[in-house]
Amino acid sequence: MADEVRSPAKKRRKTDKKHLDQKEDIERQQQSAKGTEALSDSLGLTLVGPYDMLSGSFNDISESDITSYHLHWRYYYDPPEFLTVIKGDDKTGFHLGYYRDDPKSSPVFVASNQVKKTCEFTVLGENLFAAISKFLGDFMKTPGGKSKPKSLKTLQASLVSEAKELKYNLETSTPAIKARNKKVVCKTFNKAGIVVPVDVNDVGYRPLTVTDGELKKILKRITEGKNEQEKEPGSEDLQEIMTLVQFANDECDYGMGLELGVDLFCYGSERFSQCHFTADAAGVQASW
Secondary structure: OOOOOOHHOOOOOOOHHOOOOOOHHHHHHHHHHOOOOOOOOOOOOOOOOOHHHHOOOOOOOOOHHHHOOOOOOOOOOOOOEEEEEEOOOOOOEEEEEEEEEOOOOOEEEEEEEEEEOOOEEEEEEEEHHHHHHHHHHHOOOHHHOOOOOOHHHHHHHHHHHHHHHHHOOOOOOOHHHHHHHOOOOOOOOOOOOOOOOOOOOOOOOOOOOOHHHHHHHHHHHHOOOOOHHHHHHHHHHHHHHHHHHEEEEEOOOOHHHHHHHHHHHHOOOOHHHHHHHHHEEOOEEEEH
16 A cells, blocks of 8 residues: 555655664574575565664665665554564555554564554564464464465474573463553554553543544545535534644643544545644644
């Protein structure tokens, strides 16, 4: 799914290599895989993103020609918190990667998305070994997987053995993921949810005044209305929500604005990607 707004080619923003946090299991997976195409024949997966750096793909590229390391292999619905490390079927846009709540912290889980089907992410575990183990188990149940059971079982045994030696948890839901889920203040359109600092007085987040379903109906009226008269009621409803977000910001409940921003991003319309904000005595006004 092409994206002219979020495309790396459209954003000439350089980012230092040191900001790409190389998790230990990325390096371990690279050592085990012995090449970015090591999982291609067996699972139809290709190691990308950080693996392109580890394999030397960037060695002969000038820094001035690099758009942004953070936008490398970024798909349409990938938020800034997500970093793609493995790609799969191009027909569905399947890919998986690390998800962070805080750019300065380690990833909270590995998730997958099928960009040509949905904006939603599926949690596969807290490390790459767990994610590939889950994918492998599901793949073995498909016609393609059933055609080569011996090689896949060998791969599975090797993966489990390596993970055991490294003491990696292969469960899709671990104590760390469960602890993170308790901190999630709301489920966004992409189902990853957001985690924001909330103090003892519950300052930091307040919920949107509409449900996810109601917000989607508002956005649909704006994007699918046949004329401005049909779009206007939706625009007015969204403007009211944005005014409430301004009030929330004034009172330090910044999570409300983050929730709305993530939902607008996940809705996928370029109309909202090109949204402009202006502020005056009457408050924040948006145009799109």
